[in-house]
Amino acid sequence: MSTSLHHVPSPAQRARDAYRQRQTVLSVLVAAASTAAVGTLLAVAVTGAPGWERVRQTFLDPEIAREALPRVLTGLWLNVRLLVFCAVAALLLGLLIAILRTLRGPIFFPIRALAASYTYVFRGLPLIIVLYVLTLGTPGLRLQGMPSVLVLGGAALVLTYSGYLAEVFRAGIESVHPSQLAAARSLGLTYRQTVRHVVLPQAVRRVAPPLLNDIVALQKDVGLVALAGPIDAVRAAQIATAQTFNYTPYIVAGVLFVLLAIPLIAVTDRVTLRAARRQSGG
Amino acid sequence: MDALLRCRGLRKEFGGQVVLDGLDLTVAEHQVVALIGASGSGKSTLLRCVNLLEELHDGTIELDGEEISAPGVDSDWVRRRIGLVFQSYNLFPHLSVLDNVTLAPRRVHRRPRAEAEAHARELLDRVGLADKADAYPDRLSGGQQQRVAIVRALANSPRLLLLDEVTSALDPELVGEVLTMIRDLKADGMTMLLATHEMAFARDVADQVCFLDAGRVVEAGPPEQVFAAPTQPRTRQFLARIIEAGRL
Numbered sequence: 103m104s105t106s107l108h109h110v111p112s113p114a115q116r117a118r119d120a121y122r123q124r125q126t127v128l129s130v131l132v133a134a135a136s137t138a139a140v141g142t143l144l145a146v147a148v149t150g151a152p153g154w155e156r157v158r159q160t161f162l163d164p165e166i167a168r169e170a171l172p173r174v175l176t177g178l179w180l181n182v183r184l185l186v187f188c189a190v191a192a193l194l195l196g197l198l199i200a201i202l203r204t205l206r207g208p209i210f211f212p213i214r215a216l217a218a219s220y221t222y223v224f225r226g227l228p229l230i231i232v233l234y235v236l237t238l239g240t241p242g243l244r245l246q247g248m249p250s251v252l253v254l255g256g257a258a259l260v261l262t263y264s265g266y267l268a269e270v271f272r273a274g275i276e277s278v279h280p281s282q283l284a285a286a287r288s289l290g291l292t293y294r295q296t297v298r299h300v301v302l303p304q305a306v307r308r309v310a311p312p313l314l315n316d317i318v319a320l321q322k323d324v325g326l327v328a329l330a331g332p333i334d335a336v337r338a339a340q341i342a343t344a345q346t347f348n349y350t351p352y353i354v355a356g357v358l359f360v361l362l363a364i365p366l367i368a369v370t371d372r373v374t375l376r377a378a379r380r381q382s383g384g
Numbered sequence: 385m386d387a388l389l390r391c392r393g394l395r396k397e398f399g400g401q402v403v404l405d406g407l408d409l410t411v412a413e414h415q416v417v418a419l420i421g422a423s424g425s426g427k428s429t430l431l432r433c434v435n436l437l438e439e440l441h442d443g444t445i446e447l448d449g450e451e452i453s454a455p456g457v458d459s460d461w462v463r464r465r466i467g468l469v470f471q472s473y474n475l476f477p478h479l480s481v482l483d484n485v486t487l488a489p490r491r492v493h494r495r496p497r498a499e500a501e502a503h504a505r506e507l508l509d510r511v512g513l514a515d516k517a518d519a520y521p522d523r524l525s526g527g528q529q530q531r532v533a534i535v536r537a538l539a540n541s542p543r544l545l546l547l548d549e550v551t552s553a554l555d556p557e558l559v560g561e562v563l564t565m566i567r568d569l570k571a572d573g574m575t576m577l578l579a580t581h582e583m584a585f586a587r588d589v590a591d592q593v594c595f596l597d598a599g600r601v602v603e604a605g606p607p608e609q610v611f612a613a614p615t616q617p618r619t620r621q622f623l624a625r626i627i628e629a630g631r632l
């Protein structure tokens with residue numbers, strides 16, 4: 103209804119507006135009714151199942167949930183700190199490696215080759231193996247000033263994820279059309295200035311959605327450091343479960359993880375949507 | 385008149401295909417030289433070579449009597465004195481009009497932001513784009529984008545402006561505004577080398593017309609001579625085709 107302030111809609115337009123409004127109300131009602139029907143069916147099917155009472159006691163005990171919550175939250179705080187540190191470090195390292203891979207000229211051949219091997223190795227290696235090698239293997243060297251297991255675990259996450267992120271960044275860099283480089287160079291910008299002011303800003307904008315998607319994945323994988331000892335949310339839930347012989351703490355941890363992920367996923371969705379809209383020229 | 389640009393024996397190949405084949409060309413200061421010729425005759429390649437965006441396979445290019453094609457010459461420094469405007473505008477989509485125009489003055493010439501922006505606004509104002517300074521390129525019409533691209537090249541205060549079919553991507557009703565801008569630049573004394581399909585425009589604005597064929601300048605002269613009394617059979621053939629297409 104893009105009518106200006108002084109425009110009086112014709113009877114035809116008024117009829118159209120009224121019709122559209124009725125349609126909107128109708129579709130909201132239909133959506134609500136069908137959601138209610140599906141929800142009821144699901145609830146009846148689950149709660150009516152023969153084993154429902156047992157499952158409810160072992161997975162959804164409110165008392166146990168209340169008891170486990172503080173410990174699981176403490177563990178989750180570790181996840182959050184690790185996530186923030188690892189995400190920032192992996193993004194920076196990934197960007198650096200992607201830039202190194204695009205350097206031209208024979209002098210940079212060894213650097214290019216090293217950067218390429220890096221992405222091959224760390225995308226190929228299972229995260230668990232990197233984690234075990236760093237957290238269990240390197241302390242065995244008994245070097246002076248060896249960092250804590252937590253830092254080593256974080257390093258393993260950064261190494262693996264920067265391998266993925268580097269490839270996403272590289273795809274973005276390569277998606278910038280050569281005519282953009284020609285335009286920048288024709289203005290007298292050096293290669294470095296061109297990369298810094300013309301290529302990277304466009305590349306990063308274009309790959310923001312897949313980058314954020316990898317960060318969402320990282321959010322779940324930070325919990326793997328628990329394999330080396332530190333107590334994260336899942337490990338805290340596991341300990342609580344072992345003490346009570348009840349699985350409810352896992353459900354608590356799962357719910358908290360989803361709650362934690364929602365803001366990040368929402369941001370990713372919005373960025374993706376905006377990128378899609380920009381691409382379609384809107 | 386002093387030669388501002390002098391190309392001698394330029395040769396350029398793409399994978400064995402000879403695109404420039406011993407091409408000679410001179411552009412005097414304050415002169416406008418139009419390059420005409422069939423698609424694929426090497427006009428764009430010539431302009432890119434002059435801007436040192438392509439590696440030469442033979443020949444020399446002099447700007448202001450100094451060989452810019454010599455080994456070891458800082459090509460970034462050369463490009464700062466030669467502006468190039470592309471057929472497809474190539475504005476930077478992530479930067480506003482003002483930032484497009486001030487990028488080189490600020491990063492290349494290290495001008496303070498305020499000074500670069502004041503100069504850019506003045507240039508934009510002169511071509512009637514002052515109100516678009518904060519807009520992004522995708523909000524502009526093709527004609528406006530191309531005028532911004534020309535302003536962006538001018539912000540470097542180049543000695544020579546290269547224009548590669550700057551109106552070919554435009555809707556017919558937008559061609560005029562860009563051509564008017566080029567006419568104004570000529571009036572200001574800007575030296576220009578331009579490839580064009582607009583024969584009427586070439587006849588009107590150029591001091592010298594060069595007909596390119598198979599990587600050489602086959603015929604060169606004042607427009608009235610090249611268009612009215614071409615001496616070379618290839619030029620006559622080309623012009624006959626153009627007339628047939630109703631473009632002269």
Ligand SMILES: Nc1ncnc2c1ncn2[C@@H]1O[C@H](COP(=O)(O)OP(=O)(O)O)[C@@H](O)[C@H]1O
Binds near residue numbers: 421422427430
């Ligand atoms: N980067 C390139 N790689 C391979 N061939 C090219 C390249 N650029 C131009 N050519 C070829 O060079 C010839 C001349 O092209 P161009 O200079 O664009 O002609 P014009 O601008 O006169 O239409 C064409 O045959 C084209 O296919």
Ligand SMILES: [Mg+2]
Binds near residue numbers: 427428549
């Ligand atoms: Mg061309």
